[in-house]
Amino acid sequence: MGKEITIYDIASQLQLSPATVSRALNNHPAINEKTKVLINAKAEELGYRSNKFASNLRKQKTNTIGVIVPRLNSYIMSTVIAGMEKVANDEGFNLIISQSLESQRKEIANTKTMFNSRVDGLLVSVAFDTDSFEHFQPFLKKKIPLIFFDRIFENSDCPNIVIDNAKGGYEATKHLIEQGFKNIIHITGNLKRNVYSDRLKGYQQALSEFEIPFKSDNVWVTALSLEAGKEVAHRIKALPIKPDALFVSSDLCAVSCIATLKELNITVPNDIAVVGFNNDPVSQVISPKLTTIHYPAKEMGEMAVKSMINHLKGNFNLDATNTITLRSELIVRESSLFLTHS
Amino acid sequence: MGKEITIYDIASQLQLSPATVSRALNNHPAINEKTKVLINAKAEELGYRSNKFASNLRKQKTNTIGVIVPRLNSYIMSTVIAGMEKVANDEGFNLIISQSLESQRKEIANTKTMFNSRVDGLLVSVAFDTDSFEHFQPFLKKKIPLIFFDRIFENSDCPNIVIDNAKGGYEATKHLIEQGFKNIIHITGNLKRNVYSDRLKGYQQALSEFEIPFKSDNVWVTALSLEAGKEVAHRIKALPIKPDALFVSSDLCAVSCIATLKELNITVPNDIAVVGFNNDPVSQVISPKLTTIHYPAKEMGEMAVKSMINHLKGNFNLDATNTITLRSELIVRESSLFLTHS
DNA sequence: CTGAAAGCGCTTACAG
DNA sequence: CTGAAAGCGCTTACAG
Incomplete structure (x- = not known):
C-alpha cells in the first residue's frame, strides 16, 4: 500500500539486474523474449507502475x-x-x-x-x-x-x-449570390487573424467573380460574440438601405443576430439571408436552421x-x-x- | 542554448552549496535574506528554470x-x-x-x-x-x-x-405551475445520476406542494442530446393529450426540442411552455428565449x-x-x- | 545560517 | 543477451 514497487524490487525477486528489467519493460530488442515475459509477468504481479519523473529526468524529455x-x-x-x-x-x-x-x-x-x-x-x-x-x-x-x-x-x-478559410469564405458568399442575394454584409473578427482575413478574401473573390462591387463599408469587424450579434442586428435595423444577406464568421454570433433581428421584425431568410461559420450545434437548433461552413x-x-x-x-x-x-x-x-x- | 542551467551552476558561480541555492529558491526561512536576493538575481541572470522532474522525483509528489x-x-x-x-x-x-x-x-x-x-x-x-x-x-x-x-x-x-439540483428542479417546476401550467412533462437523463434524480425530486416536490398528482409517465429519460430533443418533440406531437409545459434538464436538448416543435406547428410558449437547465449561451439566442436554471x-x-x-x-x-x-x-x-x- | 552527502527511480554507454 | 556504474537535478535529515 504505502510502498511503491520499483524496478529494483522486480530485479531482486527475479535475480536480474535493474538494467535488464528497465530494458525489458521498454521492450528493448536486445532482451531475450523469455526474460521479457518473465519480467512483465512479475511487474504485473507486483502492481508495478513506472515512475515518469525518474524516467523523464533521466531521458531529459517530458x-x-x-x-x-x-x-x-x-x-x-x-x-x-x-x-x-x-x-x-x-x-x-x-x-x-x-x-x-x-x-x-x-x-x-x-x-x-x-x-x-x-x-x-x-x-x-x-x-x-x-x-x-x-x-x-x-x-x-x-x-x-x-x-x-x-x-x-x-x-x-x-x-x-x-482549414482553407478563403475557400470557406468564397463558398459561403458564392452560395448567397447564387441564391440571388447581392448586397451581402460580412460580419467578421479581428482582421489580424488569418481565419478572418482569409475568409474576407474569399468573400471578395466571390463578389468579384460575379461582378458585384466590393464595398469596405460592408465588412463589419466585431468580437463575433453573442453581444456582437445583437449589436449587428440593431445596426442593420437602423440602416436606411438594408442588406439582403449576412455572412457571419461565427455561428453563435450569427444565431444571436438572427434572434435579435426577429425581435426587430426582420425575418430570416425572407428579409435577410444568413450564413454562419463552424457548424456549431447551435446552428441546428434554431429556426430557421443556419446555413454554415462545417469546421473539422x-x-x-x-x-x-x-x-x-x-x-x-x-x-x-x-x-x-x-x-x-x-x-x-x-x-x-x-x-x-x-x-x-x- | 543547448545547455540547461542547474542549481549547481548558480552555486559554483556564487561560491555557495547547491543545498543553499535550493533552499533560497524555495524561499526557505532559514536562509539569509541577502543570500536569497543574491541567488535569485543570479538565477534570473542565467535564465535558470527549475526542473520539475527532479524535484517531483525527490519529493515524491507530482x-x-x-x-x-x-x-x-x-x-x-x-x-x-x-x-x-x-x-x-x-x-x-x-x-x-x-x-x-x-x-x-x-x-x-x-x-x-x-x-x-x-x-x-x-x-x-x-x-x-x-x-x-x-x-x-x-x-x-x-x-x-x-x-x-x-x-x-x-x-x-x-x-x-x-449545486442543489433538487432546488433547481423545484424552482423550475414551481415557476411553471405558478404560470398556470399543470400538465408538465419532465425530460431528463439517466436517473442513476444525482443531477437528474435530484432534479426529479424537486419536480415531484413542487407538484406535490401544489397538489398536482405525479405521474411517472410524465418523466421521460433520454440522452438529453440534440437528437433527443427532436425525438421528444415528435413524441409530443403524437400524444393525444398534450402537456402544457416541459421541464428539460439540458438547454441544448430543450432548444432542439423547441425548434422541432415549431416545425410541427406547436409553438412555445403559446402551446407548450419550456424551462431548460444550465444557462447555456444557446438559451439566449433562440426565440423565444429560454427560461433556465443558471449553473455556476x-x-x-x-x-x-x-x-x-x-x-x-x-x-x-x-x-x-x-x-x-x-x-x-x-x-x-x-x-x-x-x-x-x- | 550554511554545507556534505545520500537518495528519489530510472536509462544508457560501455563492457563482456 | 545481461550487468555494473554513473548520472539526470533536485531536496532534506543531519551536522555544525
Missing part, C-alpha cells in the same frame, strides 16, 4: 505537449481539445492546456509557463490581438517544436494546421497532436510540410434560401 | 491533478474546465484531463491512466452508466484524494461539489481545484466538509411565460 488557445469554452476550441486529448492519451503524452482569453499579455504569460514546464512541443492558436512573435522565440532557440493551428501566426516559418474541429485537434508526436518521435520532419489544410464544407440549411423575397 | 469528465465539448464541462485551468495555472499545478465519453468502460481506463500518472489528486464527474465504485478504490487505498463534482458518486464518502460552471471548476489544492497543501481537511453546494438560480425568460393560452 512527454508533455503544451496547448495555448484563446478560450477553452467555445464550441470549436473545446472540440479541438477533445480531439487532442484523445490522441495524446492514446500515445501516452500529457497535455498542458492554458487559455489566453484573447489577450496577448496573457498569452505571453502562458508561453512562459509552458517554457518553464519544459513542454516537448507547443501547440498554439493565437489571441485576437497578438502581433508579436517574440514570446515564441525561446522555443525556436531551444529547438522546441512549435505548431500553430486554426489561428496561425503568419510568416512564422512554423508548421500550420488550418475534432480532426484538427487530432491532427495537431499526431503531427507533434510524429515530429518528436522523429517519424517525419515537420518543417517539410509547412501547412496542413483540413477539409471544410458548406452545409446548406434554411437560413440562406431564397423564398419570397420582398 | 503537482498534478487528474480530471475525468463525461465529455470535454459540452458548454457546462468546457466552462468547468476553463475555471479549473485558471486556478491550477495560478497555483502552479498541472491538470491531466480525460473524457469518459459517457461510458463506464472508458472511465475505468481513464482512472488507470490517472493512477499510473501518479496524480496527486483526482477530480471526477462520472459517466451516465457508472454504477461501480471499484475503479476508484486504488486511489482511496493509496490515500490519493478523490473529489466528485457535478455528477457525483453517491454514498462514496468522498467530498462532493455540486466556472465557479464549480475553480472551487474543485481550489479545494483539492488546499487539501494537498494540508490547509484544510476535505473529509470534514463532505459536500460543497454552489448557488444556482432560476432565470425567467419568454419560453415559460403564460401568454394567450389556448
